[in-house]
Amino acid sequence: MNEELVKATKYSKSIKELGIEKRIETNIPILVRETVAKMLNRASKKLPNDLFLQIDGGYRSPKVQEILWQNRIKQLGFKKAKNLVGNPYKQKTPPGHTTGAAVDVSFLDNDFKEINLSAPFKKYYDEQKLYSKKINKEAQRLRILLFDVMTSVGFAPHDNEYWHFSYGDDRWAKYYNKKPIYKQITNPEKYYYPLLIRFIYKIWRKIYKITNHLFKLKTNY
Secondary structure, three states: OOOOEEEOOOOOOOOEEOOHHHOOOOOOOOEEEHHHHHHHHHHHOOOOOOOEEEEEEOOOOHHHHHHHHHHHHHHHOHHHHOOOOOOOOOOOOOOHHHHOOEEEEEEEOOOOOEOOOOOOOOOOOOOOOOOOOOOOHHHHHHHHHHHHHHHHOOOEEEOOEEEEEEOOOHHHHHHHOOOOOOOOOOOOHHHOOOHHHHHHHHHHHHHHHHHHHHOOOOOOO
16 A cells, blocks of 8 residues: 655644654654554543653664664564564565554653653663563553553554554464554655754754663663
C-alpha cells in the first residue's frame, strides 16, 4: 500500500512529540503512515482528561535502525538488545519502524510532564514487558491503560515492549491474522528537515547527551 508518511500529530492537537534532543531519528519529524496518525487521534480521545499521549518515535530509516541496533548491543548487550531492536538487514520481515507502521508512546500528565511507566526504575526500557512485579502499582495500572486504549482502536502490541504498538506491519498482521499492509521505506530524503535545521538538531542532541554524561543525570533517554 503506497500511503504517505505524515506527522504523527497531524490529526490531534492534544498529542505531543518527544523533544528533538531525546529522539533517535533527528533528520525528520516524527512520522507515521497516515492511517496510523488517524488511529493515534482516536486513541487520544479515549484517555481520561488528565492524561495525554506522547509520541516518542515513529518511522526510522533502515540506516538509523541499524545504528540503533549496534548502539543498543554496546549499551545493553546482545541478549537484551535483540528483544528491543530489530536489525533491518538481517530479518525476514522489516522492523515496524522502518515501514512507518510502528509508534513508541508514553503518557503525559496535566502539566505535559512525562509519566514514568517503569517507576521506580529510571529508564523506560527497564522491565520492558507489559506486566512486571518490580514496578509500582501506578506504573502498572497506566501500562495496562495504554495497552487497552491502543489495542481498542486496532493497534497490535509488542510482547517485549509495553510502549510499542503498530498497525499494518508484519507484527500487526500476525496478531490479527491478516496480511501486512506496508513495506519498508528505504529512501526517506524527501521528508528531511532542511540541511541547516538537521545540523542544529544534531548539535543540540549531542550537547544533551554530553551534559547527561558529565553531570550523571538519570534521564529517561
